[in-house]
Amino acid sequence: MAKNEIEEKLPHTAVATWGGYIYQGKIALYYCLALMLENAADSKKFTLQLDSIDDFAILLDGVCQSMHQVKAYKSDDFSAYAGAIKDQLEKSKGYPGSKVLFHSSKNVVVPDDFLVIYSPVAFYSYNKGAGAENYCGLSEVDSLLEKLIGDFYSKYDPSSGYKISSEYLQWSRNLLEDIVVSKIISMHAEIQLTDGAVQRQVASREKISFSIFLDVLSTELTSAILCESYFFSVILKDIGNYYIEFCEENELEDEDLYKLGRCVARINKFDIGRLKIFMRSTLPSKKGRFNSLAEYKDETLSSDDFQFGLFKIFDDLIESEFDGGGRSASFYWELSGGSFYPTAIHQGKQSTGAVCKKIVDNAIKHDVEFLYESGTLITTDIDADSIFSVVNVGARGGGLQDHKKFNKFKDVALVSIANLPSGIKK
Template sequence: MAKQSLPHTAIPTWSGFIYQGRIALYHILKQLNAKTENEINELVIQIDSIEDFTILKSIPTGGHTPISLHQVKAVKSALYSTYKGDFEQLEGKWAAIGLKTVEAFFHMATQNEKTKAQIEVLHPNMKVYEYENSAECCSLGDIDVKIREQIAFVLQKYNIVGHTNPNTVQLLSEILEKIVSNKVIYIHALNHGGTAIRNAAYDNPIPLQDFLNAIRTDITSHVQDEVYFESKIRSNLNRYYQEFCLDCDEDQLSPELKTKMNKYSILFNSYDAVAFKKFLQNIRPHKSISYENLQQYTDLSLNEDEMKDSFYQILMNIKESNGGDGIGWVCSESKQYFPTSINYSNSESSKKNVSERIIKTALNKMVDVPFNSDYLITSECNVDNIEAYANNVNHVNHVDTGESESETKITQWRKVSLIDLETAKKKLND
């Protein structure tokens, strides 16, 4: 199939590490279970050059030809009208390929008011994807369970130990999901380097054999170290993001807003280990970030409510960040603002508590003020002077890294204020 005949890629707005990526992984695992290894060796998955994902088969003359297109829609709406345009778009892409042997599948996270049969009568050139027990949709909460089930089946099929061990199956699901997310990040890196994203997406498929090879890899050498827990936190970050988006009403997320939010998600996933830890510490200045072992991961890792009720709300409600690939804003008065996951109330006790925790963290971890911000945005807490509210800071038994360095840190933080989202919106969105 000639590259120039492809419809435009949708990858700039594709949150591919999350629900769509997991649906793709589920379908890949179904193929591993249904096909022989020789058949698997001929298949690749493209993310995303024609549709959200596409399965292609190698051909004797070289290259690949599509065998199935897959569009994924993760919204709460059950109304047929919500999906009608997407159904038609998928049919249009199927027609543009010009191969009747290609199947076009539509995946839904919510049961539609019309049945699969009714939809397919109205849209005869596509099929509603069917899951186990004739289910016509798969919720965000169900997809991880289905992935683990399919992994267990693959382990059994190829006589690989571990199919009855939940920890083994869970670890494999994380390893396989990372294959998908890494590919999306790589495609975006190529795009930032100057390659047209359409070409980057088209030219970088993943062989299905890679997934089978990963399942066959001896995972007994995997240890629960900082690298392992970092991957768990990244996975949680993605899950919280997808759930946040799915919980929004359809009219809350315009296409432009979805694009903005997906860019943020891609950015956070692209951070290397050092940048990722700094990012976490910057958005959680009131808590120390550590995940070298299970206890630290359990006690100090991301908090779901903070991310959903504060951090993602801030990103959604304030215009796109100023400048480059970072996060943060500059107002008309040249003051710098940075988003946080702080969701304390605006009571006097909350102001005192969060201010003390920020100063303690700054002393113990030697945390720099995020991007030298003047204001840290919270869900609803306002503090004019963090140091003034932290009147117990002298009782903190912090690590002594030298008086001048400690004083420098505190001097920096004295200049920082907390500002609630609604007030920040007025200053930054005008």
């Protein structure tokens, strides 16, 4: 069978266009945990499939047991969801006997005749302690996941009370999430950067055995898990969450959504070393020591930096050029012989001196090679002909003067979005 014929037979995937791919992964994990809590032994036979039959599906010996649609829309009006529900209803005809569940981040008021018209589709009900509700908000999904994990430990390992501490539950959640979300992130990156119907093949091949989840839940977690790979996955999820929030707040058109999606996809393909370099280049005024991703996570990560700084710059400009290895700064624009680099600096003009001083101080302390390439750093609102000229560095002849890269600092400028050359503005 020809490749294009195979792709036509594969179910449609929404990973490429839906900004809530991380939320989708969290909801898939929630449902898996609920099944494992019911019967851990029997659940070992199940497999989670991502973005093929539906947004996710549960399989037993290759047969679909339940199919799930996940929506993180801003609206709570049923009309916003009716089309997706109808599509799911039609799709379910190919999987008789399967549960057909719809997940929403908003409290959607369904019509009185919903069951009559849309059966077997049903809104999934989440246990929220005092009662059950047919939605799971973006802001509450983490706490609901940790509640389920705590219930699992209490049921299957009641003698280990320390496992239900908030810290231990957070470790467990992040490790379990990474099993699902890392696959979705990888799929998202591959799909965003690949043309054509290959999207369907990328999604259809991703399956996860429940035994992998159970292995994490049966492992003794200690501070030893707080290694680079752990924080690497946490940081990528955080960036993904900021991306979702930015897209929702700014209601991006398709072209801009895809452009920003490709930028995030490239970040998602970084390895640990490249992620560190990226953070140094985009957050040059931050205090993080960057000896490890744990220090970065504790000291520098901010939603505001990405939403009001880096993502705004990516959104307001034409799509950047990209270098995944040669340059210290992966994203850049070349114009009239000059190089421009995006940053997450979003402070106002009154902070110019303080920001420049921090950039210089951090570059000296951490030997940030990115700054030694010279060029212009793009900010949202700050302009400076040289990061050195506006900063109080003390008496000439001091430590900065003696620094081997001293002259390079004088060649690094800051420019606001408003004063960028028109050639790189969209």
